[in-house]
Amino acid sequence: MTYTVSTRTPVSRIAAILGLGGTLILAALPFFAGRGTIQDMFFILTMLVLAQFWNLLAGYGGLVSIGQQAFVGMGAYALFGGVILWGLDPVSAILLGGIAALVIAVPTAFFAFRLNGAYFAIGTWVIAEVVRLSVAQWKTLGGGTGTSLPRSATRDMWLVEMIEEVLDVRSAAARDILAYWLALVLALATIGGIYWLLRSKNGLALAAVRDNTEAAKSVGVDAGRMKLVVFLTSAFGTGLTGALIYLQKARISPDAAFSVTDWTAYVLFIVVIGGIGTIEGPILGVLIFFALQSLLADFGSWYLLTLGLLAIAIMLIAPRGLWGLISERTGLHLFPIRRTLRGGKLSPSEE
């Protein structure tokens, strides 16, 4: 009697093919799209990465953090420090950003993991404030004033010259394209990595912990370690993203880099509106967020007012987010993780 296991569904196969095609188009985008599009896509991709990592934390790990700005800011400041103080190339300094975020994530976890639920949320927020206030004392990087990346550093960045030549664009545009490609790689790696995690036995364990922690422990799942790994991973990824975002902005200040609204509240909005606990949710969420911003941002406070009201409305209508609503109605999963056992006594007629 032999059994096989598969997670694919017909829909997911189509989705995979479409996804592959989409990825190729996205990779080739700089060859035919204007700079505006590239920048919009950069914004979408970086917000998507932040959203995926927050979703990993809150949606899969049950760790509702409102202190993600600590990792964005830390990653960004590490990039500036690496470039300005130690003369690193900006592209390699992005990695430094991820590592710096990881380094502060360790003591943060030590502290915050003693807290639960709402306490955890507030605790992470306070820690992020502590990091912000401490970084604001870092006088060589401008303290509370902030600082800008020297133009020489960004101009001579790796690959920029090559892109300039190959695509025949100005240096500023080449930098955008490089940043876009980096963001694309990061986003694909993030989605791929999270999908891989969810399909691994550790992903299964995460789901089990989410369903029933006590029972999960009783079958040998190390719930504490799972959470720690998730926390550190998302800190690292968030730090990388922070560094990349500020590489592109080229100017930093503590208030901007550690903004709870920009890097946590909007991210939370994206995930929850799209659908928490799914990979599809943040993708849908970031598109909605971007659409709203492009349509309404010029209306100043009316834009933010609308955003706030929309958050309330969607939470009341679709508590599991828009993707939750869609997949409930249609049973659609673009990233299926359910393992289906086939064969043996489960011959098709009995299935």
Add this chain to the structure above:
Amino acid sequence: MSILSLQSVSKSFGALTVTDDVTFEVPQGQALGIIGPNGAGKSTLFNLITGNLTANSGTINFEGRDVTRTSAMDRCMAGIGRSFQIPQPFEKLTVYENLLVAATHGRRLGEAAVRDDCADILERTEMIRRANTPAGQLSLLERKRLELARAMATQPKLLLLDEIAGGLTEAECQSLIGTIRDIHAQGVTIIWIEHVLHALTSVVERLLVLDFGKVIGLGDPDAIMASREVQQIYLGIEV
């Protein structure tokens, strides 16, 4: 050698002492039954053995190692498997995935390595047809079977079963007895809490009676069942 030994183990919730100075040993390979009135502390005793609760005092040894303060996960890895009285399935996962969690994490193996084992356990517990059903949709009986199957998937040396026969029809009960005997025959030590006495006595070699958190009897099942005290306390029947 005894696989499990408890030395003066006590546990209380606030003012309520639920496990009161319990001492006993279970020899390797034995099947021990536990009976006692509702609220006697049977399930609590299980929770103490598995690490879901920590004892206030006393020591618990498993395979000669003191495990009193170790976590539920560590004890699972050491070889203690359990079913919950109130089934605790991972509701969003399918039956097969429920087993997969237990097998891959309880035994630190890869998914491919445990696939056939899991399927085999599902067959033996007659759950194979439900393999791809989310556990949240199971009926109570199926949930209880899943509890057993998931516990087996961790390949325990000591298996703790908490009221898995309640509510079964006689035929189902017999098949369950068969399954448990099977497991036992493979050398797994079993401790089984059960109110369905005929099922229990047809498997276990010794019986432990718990009342108000105290051990009030331990020995040969027939002798224990014959005692007047047990008849009165347990069956609530005036004899």
Add this chain to the structure above:
Amino acid sequence: RDAKIRLGYVSPQSGPLAAFSDADRFIIEGFLASDAGSNFEVIVKDSQSNPNRAAEVAKELIIDDEIDMMLVASTPETTNPVATTCEAEEIPVISTVAPWQPYFIGQQGNPGDPGSWRPFDFSFHFFWGLEDVISTFTAMWNQLDTNKSVGAIFPNDGDGNAWGDPNVGFPPVLDAQGYKLTDTGRYQNLTDDFSAQINAFKAANAEIVTGVPIPPDFTTFWTQAKQQGFTPKAASIGKAILFPQAVEALGDQGHNLSSEVWWSPNHPFSSSLTGQSAADLAAGYSQATGKQWTQPIGFVHALFEMAASVMGRVEDSRDPDEVAAAIAATQLDSMVGRIAFDGKGLPPFAAANVAKTPLVGGQWRLQDDGSYDLVVVDNSDHPEIPTGGKMEEIS
């Protein structure tokens, strides 16, 4: 040329700094209605007082709206991200309403290391600098009889760090002029308690207070100072008491607070665009909006004067290098005085990018009807601007 010249304009129109932008609409409408203005299209973006947002909208203006030149106003929180973006994008930008040090030094990679500072190619700025505010403040204090002991409240933000800077800020100048400065360190904005500073000032027997706090913090400080029995003879404060509403919020405690004055209806300047005098402009604003005049009005107006002047002197407005060269060559008599990037009064490193405008000192005087009037009390650096009275002690 048939197409209009495209100007991008960024300012904090919402959020905590929105008061700076109250007159934007009035000025821009006036500009577009003027003769020169009819050649222009102005695309206005709101930074929402948020530096992240400021950088984003700057990029949008450059890339999506394909502007020819950027104008940006009001506080380093908005000017710096926009100017940095333009510099990177190689788009000419003119900024104002931020002292030039936080603008220039704040955009350097390592603000602590003057050796590493570099001039900009496309970024230009006109306003006054810290040396002006220091000289104006000390001139005002010198009108009074004090013990020359000064307490300072400098926050940890763009302005505060510049004012308190040991090289370019207050400390060296005050030292040179024989003032004793008590600076307790950079506090965070939105601090709720200033007793540490007040205690330190009392201990130093400070008779003068200076600083550049945000309005709520100054109110907290000033109220607490009174409660705790600290009563300096002079209080010269930047930023916080710029707007009449902020002074009115102090009740009668605002009387004789002093501040830097960069523009007023009494300034003897007129517009190169419309020929209006400063008084005309202020009166026009009050008439159109029903609000009292504020200092940014003149500078936002001058920003558009600059745009008209620069673009009038170029062949191809779409050529960033030509436009940048035209800005650098500006010699304009504007609503805020003469603007020229001739390095006058500036250290060599900033000479190419900064033009200085005149600064005088003023005092808020409580009127009988409960409102406040800003009276120029010191013009020692710019005698051409008339004074309306003498410096008075806070009683």
Add this chain to the structure above:
Amino acid sequence: MSLLETHNLTAHYGDFQALFGVDITLEEAETVAIIGANGAGKTTLMRSIAGVLRNAAEAVTYDGRPVGAQPADEIMAQGVAMVPEGRKLFPSLSVEENLLIGTYGRKKSGHWTLNTVYDLFPILRERRNSPGTALSGGQQQMVAIGRALMSNPRVLLCDEISLGLAPVVIKDIYAAVPAIKAAGASLVVVEQDIAQAMAVADRVYCMMEGRITLSGTPESLSREAIHDAYFGAAA
């Protein structure tokens, strides 16, 4: 017309169905017992009647009115009180406050007041100011019963009030039942202790897997029949 009836009552916890069409009746001044194995659905039945789990309006009728769709507080206000399984005292409240909460929002008086409850369970008078949860299990159960009585209910639902109690304490608790009936309440008693149930009830329902499998007066039911209904038909 009976005081309380259920008609084809069902209940779900998420995807899981716990009750499958349960019909029971309770007459005025009657005591019925519901017995069954663990997980049979006894508690679920009580929670459905009390309004914690909602149902179609017609699924539960009380005094002739359909009340199945009403929330717990409204059902309580009409005179159906419950002693929940596991006592569920409010830990932040003292014994006396726990009792008083039973009268929340009600001005109507009746037989049961603080005094009469203390007379019924004198030990509570001594412990009136202790936190409710500092009491022994039996005393806590007394508080839970007293708390339900304070509302002077017409129907009292008791879910496993002997659970985890010593036989002597159980005797004390059940000794209070005649007084409760005398004060005018009809009782639904859920019990796992069959003997106890038989002793107190006028009629008995036996449940298995969410269904009623047997009902009748205690005298009419044999031990074998109960055993079958309890654990499934014997082979």
Add this chain to the structure above:
Amino acid sequence: MIWIDTIIQGILLGGLYALFAAGLSLVFGIMRLVNLAHGDLIVMGAYLILLLVTLLGISPFLALLIAMPVMFLLGWALQKFLLNRTLGDDILPPLLITFGLSIALQNALLEVFSADSQRLPPNALTTASVQMGPISLGVMPLLTFASAVLVIVGLNQLFYRTELGRAFRATSDDPTTASLMGIKPANIFATATGIALIIVTIAALYLGLRANFDPNIGPARLIYAFEAVIIGGLGSLWGTLAGGIIIGVAQTLGAAITPEWQILAGHVAFLLVLLIKPRGLFPRAHD
């Protein structure tokens, strides 16, 4: 002497924080609701008082009396029709809804009142002080502190002496069982939020009298309020006062060393307390 003054000023500052926190403590304690809009509600209260003061020309204290019932009704409706629908084990829905409420409120205030910073008209009391030996204490901070203590005494009376208070505590322990006792948890929660908004109005009065406010100033104070609630212990009102004082004193002590550490010191004190007592100083025995 300076140290004593520093500590006393810190205690008085703690009174302000406790006042900001008391309403939050009530709501958090009873419903486990993390209300991110609390700071903005305080600012809204300040604008309401300002509006009454300017329209009717009355004293702020009189305006407070009019504003309180208005805010109560608002809180009641907010809870009943919006927040009640988000309660449950999951903390995310209330987090997102109150965040939405927070930015909606900020921007609505911005539209109506503009970004100009405002202040309730100062009066003689604003800068008045009493001399205690060498230390000069502001009347307004003293009044703020006294109000915080009064609010907490009042809430304690309500909680431990009234039928409503019993219902609050019972519902907080276990809403399901409370409903079996004839309590409507939805209404109890609505009443609690209503009362919280009455306290918010009192906090708003002092916020407006103390310094300038503008529509964006709410969130900055929210974090201190949360800290005070958490280090005090869930549901402990005196704990909230203690928490506020700890943060206030930590801030003034930190500032006395150097103002750069002022706010940092408050946060660090919070983290230290939680490191030693993860459930706060006065946790409830259960939960």
